[in-house]
Amino acid sequence: MAKLPLVAIVGRPNVGKSTLFNRLVGKRLALVDDRPGVTRDRREGDANLLGLDFRVIDTAGFEEDDPETLPGRMRAQTQAAVIQADVALFLIDSRAGVTPLDEEIARWLRSGDTPVILLANKAEGRAGESGVLEAFGLGFGDPVPFSAEHGEGMADLFEALLPHIDRPDDGSEEQEEEEPAEDGPLKLAIVGRPNAGKSTLVNRMLGEERMITGPEAGITRDSISIDWEWQGRPVRLIDTAGLRRKAKVEDKLERLSAADTRHSIDFAEVVVLLLDATRGLEAQDLRIADQVLQEGRALVIALNKWDVADNPPALFQGVRAALDEGLAQVKGLPLLTVSAFTGRGIDQLIDVAFQTRDAWSRRVSTGQLNRWFERAIEQNPPPAPGGKRIKLRYLTQARTRPPSFVLFGTRVDQLPESYRRYLVNGIRRDLGFGAVPVRLTVRAPRNPFDR
Structure with a gap:
């Protein structure tokens, strides 16, 4: 498949960059709030504007600060996005007019080689007319009056982007359609408490400073999805915001970040829970x-900062025992040790993630499943509550991802939870599902005389 052109959105804080990003991708992917500086890392998404396909990058608000500070590190991410982009969309707030920071950003953009389209955002109504006129002085030609909030000016933006984005001809599109579909990328989400090292781990995997990192807790706010390749196999890495206990979350923005992380978990295939080995x-x-x-979701546990852990053998055994006790429903979860700082253990982590996805996607034939089922019942027959026998007839796999099974029989509504756990544990142990979540529902045949 042809690589899509890259379009970077830049501007000072709170001019509507994330609102424009959401408008172009057609979803509320980026967090939006009235306060400035919500976006920190650069987020990418596939956009379609009146039939024009491209990849759009939402960036942090451009601020003049020391490179060692958090705003300075955010600015470095914005600069990296513009350098790799085919065209930059420079947003100003037409209602506020051109500010000194807008002029500073314009000077920086003019010094580079990336083509720039100037967007005068918030131009709906007459309140933004003076700001649009001021924008002519920034030196990027005619500004495009636009409203990211209301979707006004989309046709003008299309016309401005068209010269910078090559549209594939019919032949190339047909060629793409003829290519055989490959297995989709491994959707791998990295989750954990704040400051566990999630963004540092993602940067180490990618081999570049793609995510903003630092000693401050809670730097990452959005869930950022990045396409990557590991030993020739596609991976979609998802870095997420740290999750604190709900009772400690009072800030609206942190609640939005936590909801975004939970949304990422929903759409992941394998989730790596990163623990801080020092804690x-x-x-x-x-x-x-x-x-x-x-x-x-399939779950893998990784102990990060292993290079600085105290008494590693005792720590590992203690975490192993605590996991088996606290998550008794899935004993034996993969537990690995890594160092995001040195890169130790990352290859093993990705390899285990692929193996775990294979188990999570596994389907067992009905014949194999019921041969196992007959042996399981023979070794441990179901109980007879009140002296009345529960008759289990057969078991079938209804779906995969996660593996889900349906048990048919009579009086199955009285089947004890302990016996269900016996069956689920046996399915995991004997049929190759390992420590992935397995769901079991019971169903009795309908009684034709029951009204």
Whole structure:
């Protein structure tokens, strides 16, 4: 498939960059709030504007600060996005007019080689007319009056983008359609408490400073999806905001970030729960793990900062025992040790993630399943509550991802939870599902005389 052109959105804080990003991708992917500086890392998404396909990058607000500060590190991410883009959309707030920071950004953009389209945002009505006129002085030709909030000016933006984005001809489109479809990328989400090292781990995997990192807790706000390749196999990495205990979350923006992380878990295939080895396993880690399993996602646990951990053997055994006790429904979850700082253990982590996805996607034939089922019942027959026998007839796999099974029989509504766990544990152990979440529902045949 042909690589899509890259379009970067730049501008000072709070001019509507994330609103424009959401408008172009057709979804509310980027967090939007009235306060400035919500976006920190650069987020990418596939956009379509009146039939024009491209990849759009939402960037942090451009601020003049020391490179070592958080705003300075955010600016470095914005600069990297513009350098790699085919064209930059420079947003100003037409209602506020051209500010000194707008002029500073314009000077920086003029010094580079990336073509620039000037968008005068918030131009709906007459309140933005003076700002549009001021924008002529920035030196990028005619500004495009636009409203990201209301979708006004989309046709003008299309016309401005067209010279910078090559549209594939019919032949290339047909060629793309004829290519055989490959297995989709491994959708791998990295989750955990704040400051566990999630963004540092993603940067180490990618081999570049793609995500903003630092000693401050809670730097990452949006869930950022990045396409990557590991040993020739496609991976979609998802870096997420740290999850704190709900009772500690009071800020609206942190609630939005937490909701974005939960949304990413829903759409992941494998979730890596990253623990801080210097702090061990905490109650919040178990809550996050339980949430992942409740959503039916495959789960891998990774102990980060292993290069600076105290008494590693005892720490590993203690975490292993605590996981098996706290997550008794899926004993034996993969537990690995990594160092995002040195890169130790990352190849093993990705390899285990692929193996875990294979188990999560596994389907067992009905014949194999019921041969196992007959042996399981023979070794441990179901109980007879009240002296009345529960008759289990057969078992079938209804779906995969997560593996889900339906058990048919009579009086199955009285089947004890302990016996269901016996069956689920046996399915995991004997049929190759490992420690992925397995769902089992019971169903009795309908009684024709029951009204």
